[in-house]
Amino acid sequence: MGPEHAWDAAFDFVIVGAGMAGCILANRLSASGRFQVCLLEAGPPDHNPYIHIPAGFIKVGYDPRYTWPFKTEPDAATMGRPVVAQLGRTLGGSSAVNGFNYVRGQAQDYDDWAARGAVGWSYAEVLPYFKRSERRLALCDVNYRGLEGELPITDCDWRHPLCDAFIAGAASLGIPSGKDYNAGQQEGAGYYQRWIHQGWRVSAATAFLRPAKGRRNLRVIPRAQVNQILLEGTRVVGVAYAAEPGGPVRRLQASREVIVAAGAINSPKLLNLSGLGDAQQLQDLGIAVHQHLPGVGQGLQDHMMLRSIVRVQNAPTLNTTARGWRLWGQVARWLAKKPSILAISPSVAYAFSSAQAPGARADFQFHFSPGSYAAGIAGQLDAFPGMTLGFYQLRPQSKGHVRLASAHAWDSPVIQPHYLQHESDQRLVVEGLRQARRLLHSAALTPYVASDEAPSTQLQSDEELLQFARERGSTAWHFMGSCRMGAVDDATAVVDPQLRVRGITGLRVADASVMPAMPSGNTGAPTMMIAEKAADLLLADHQN
Ligand SMILES: Cc1cc2nc3c(=O)[nH]c(=O)nc-3n(C[C@H](O)[C@H](O)[C@H](O)COP(=O)(O)OP(=O)(O)OC[C@H]3O[C@@H](n4cnc5c(N)ncnc54)[C@H](O)[C@@H]3O)c2cc1C
16 A cells, blocks of 8 residues: 555544444544544444343344444364354454453462563553443442443342252352452352343443544444455554445545454454564465464463253243243333343353362353253244253363454364364363353252253263263363463564564554453453553553
8 A cells, every 4th residue: 555545534543343342442532532443343333222231142142233243263173063153243343243241360360460571461451441331220249340431230130039049059168159250269050140221231332432433533434344444554644444245345544543452352363464463374365465464363271161951840941931931021111111121131140169169260261051952052042941051161271262264354264273172172162061051050059940851961071071062062262362462572472561562563453362361251341351451551652
């Protein structure tokens, strides 16, 4: 791209991707009014009402208009199965279709990031950024929790006898209840904290873009897929985008910086398409190399989710409440602003537990729902009354990659998380399945258990349970680590602790892809923290 090319418009900052990170960046960078900011989103606007009604995730979470139709590559460790992993593609990104659970992880996670070279990202240093986005609407310890941010975090106002029994059963197994898992000790059980407020989903777009909508220095462009970061030598000068394959290409100038916030799958893809990545791989696809960055796309991780399903007796489940006239009763309750199944998260209750003795650092996150989905997949409720206990190992060791499948910008990339490849992940998944069984058969839950649907009680040995995991493991949609942040002298890192792409001027990545290691929990809250800190780093560097 040379200066002879005409620009369609010029901005100080261009942000690629209006997801959890991009919406926060757009808000913070435009707040002072000093900078012209443009936010580009590949997907359409978020007008569909099912995006905003919490239970609507069942509809939009699988709707190709609002999701990227991703699948993982088949892998021997998971029996050669591709795992469907659709991610959000609209204003708000994955926060428009995700599961609402607000989980920050453990203090040790961020101290570990700093120890791995992410200087400035220790827990004490990132805690103010977690607090900044958050408006905690419950009694809380203000040393940990934020009260003035844009994102309301509420306690679940809906109660169910199976959730209560799950929490009581966990207590009887040494997993205490009643503590705030986002303040200090994570281990415990209870109802999830979530970004549902007054019956509605609060996405990153509704929380952070809506209040900034009237700013004349912020332009938000949906249906704008960025397929090229434009460089002059090693300096980024702008981006090129289009609405659809073959559609007109528009070029935007970024006089200060381009910030890539396209998520852990699309950010490395965009870097690769722009000639930033492993030189050999790019050359093999006929892409001109701007900078040899072997780390781009490497180190991809996800939480592999396992779901245990039990057939229920003596209690109603979502499988019946969400059908026929009962569903209309729930709609009426929701309209009357009363607790309703229309405004709950897919996982209602949680337990964090250790693989070692109770009280040690938690290794597992359990997700409990008083409902079950056909073949263990969200989207279609079982015809029989059921409950589900999903879990994942919090800090898996298996790592994979994202790579271009072709040089065509509209093709999906190759996504290979290598679930269960590492021996310790195999060991811990077996222990997790055993803990799930104990939790589902606690004294408090036993009166409700009619039979175990999956895994069957016949599966007892380590080998049998591992085989079940290989056959049934699926995604928790927590992709991260594919543009890893590392020390300035770490040649395998993609960005430095200021989130600047190595060897390139005017380009940062700020989203889930920069995480140096998996946080112990869902990845949404840590991504928002990254965006808050990224905004501060950018504003500090552009004071003049
Ligand atoms: C179904 C589901 C359930 C989840 N449940 C939870 C949960 O309960 N709690 C939690 O904390 N986390 C959850 N997550 C994970 C969480 O949503 C993600 O970790 C988080 O959204 C990552 O933020 P991000 O900004 O990196 O990416 P995203 O939020 O995915 O945003 C990336 C955005 O960039 C856009 N984009 C991509 N490529 C381009 C391009 N080339 N040009 C322009 N725009 C582009 C995308 O369309 C998207 O809008 C869930 C995710 C999913 C999908």
